[in-house]
Amino acid sequence: MQDKVAIITGGAGGIGSRIAREFARCGAHVVIASRTRERIEQVAEEVRGLGREALAITTDVTDPAQVARMVDQTVERFGSIDIMVNNAGGAMFIKAPEELLPEEWNAAIALNLTSVFLCSAAAGKVMMKQSGGRIINISSVAGIRYSPQFVHYGAAKAAVINLTKSLAVSWARHSINVNCIAPGLTATEGVADWLPPRHRKDGTPVPALEYPPDPQHVAELAAFLASPASAHISGELFPIRSLKELS
Numbered sequence: 001m002q003d004k005v006a007i008i009t010g011g012a013g014g015i016g017s018r019i020a021r022e023f024a025r026c027g028a029h030v031v032i033a034s035r036t037r038e039r040i041e042q043v044a045e046e047v048r049g050l051g052r053e054a055l056a057i058t059t060d061v062t063d064p065a066q067v068a069r070m071v072d073q074t075v076e077r078f079g080s081i082d083i084m085v086n087n088a089g090g091a092m093f094i095k096a097p098e099e100l101l102p103e104e105w106n107a108a109i110a111l112n113l114t115s116v117f118l119c120s121a122a123a124g125k126v127m128m129k130q131s132g133g134r135i136i137n138i139s140s141v142a143g144i145r146y147s148p149q150f151v152h153y154g155a156a157k158a159a160v161i162n163l164t165k166s167l168a169v170s171w172a173r174h175s176i177n178v179n180c181i182a183p184g185l186t187a188t189e190g191v192a193d194w195l196p197p198r199h200r201k202d203g204t205p206v207p208a209l210e211y212p213p214d215p216q217h218v219a220e221l222a223a224f225l226a227s228p229a230s231a232h233i234s235g236e237l238f239p240i241r242s243l244k245e246l247s
Contacts, residue, residue: 001227002027007070008118009061010088012039015138015183016048016217021083022219023226027185028083031074053078059104061088061115066128071122080130083226084123086116087162091153098190112156113163120167122138124176134226137164138218141184141241157182161237168235177234178225179225180243184241212242 005178006023010016011032020030024047032040032047032054033068040056055077059070074081089112093104120135127133140157147154164180170177185195199205218240222231225238 001083001223004082004087005031005074005080006083007031007033007081007119007123007227008076008085008087009033009059009115010138010219011043015218017043018215018219019222020047020054021050021086022216022223023083024054026223026227027052028226029053029078031055031070031078033057033061033070034088034152040089045188048140050114051189055148061086061119062110064118067115067118067122070119071126075126076081079131081123082130084119084127084138084221085120085136085138085226086195088110088115089138089140089144089153089157091150093152097148097151097187100152101244104211107245108152109156112153113159116160116163120163120178124167124171124174128174129172133177134146135164135167135176135178136222137178138222139164139180139182139237141182141239144182144235144237144239152199164237165235172231172234177230179230179235180234180237181218181225181243182237182239183213184239189238209243213240 006028008016008020009022012034020043029052029137031049032043034040044056052133055117057070092108109142135151139158141162141209142154143157145163
């Protein structure tokens, strides 16, 4: 990934910041996009500390004009977009389906699905001119299984999986690889209260594959999908989760 240019939305979060740092360690220059300026500037400084160039762009990825500006600023600074990671998202509302307000549904769909389309379309146009690129969409296990506590989130993430496959077929002739990662419960700072104990009652550690993955595991998978090692992989879904979630 040496000197490749990557945009990461939701780049200030637990998974997004790890992807930014992992890409930098692999040699990429990184654009970090999020709505919170202070947090993305911090991640940008960490990327620069790894010897790579970084650009922090405050962006609401549900706004087409702001997405277009993000892409334009990236091309103006670096001259290309090689990798687009659509990581922005969130469950937002935890409530029963019958209690979900229409405006809450719309907001969740905008953040978790519409943003993926907007960013993919904007970056995809640049990649078509370059005759190549990588798009990596971050979905969720909630889009594969049921999600009764947040139906809006599960529905949006399921649609991201379908969108990934459709874009992969549509843009294969432009040598654009489009793939999807679906994390389960991931051990980020934001879900610390939801995480199970790391040790059993007898004091022995829970086996690694039975414990929720670390965000670094997601970052390393994203790096593989952005690298030449995955050159002939497109339209695929890669769940990454504790094996306990399979039971």
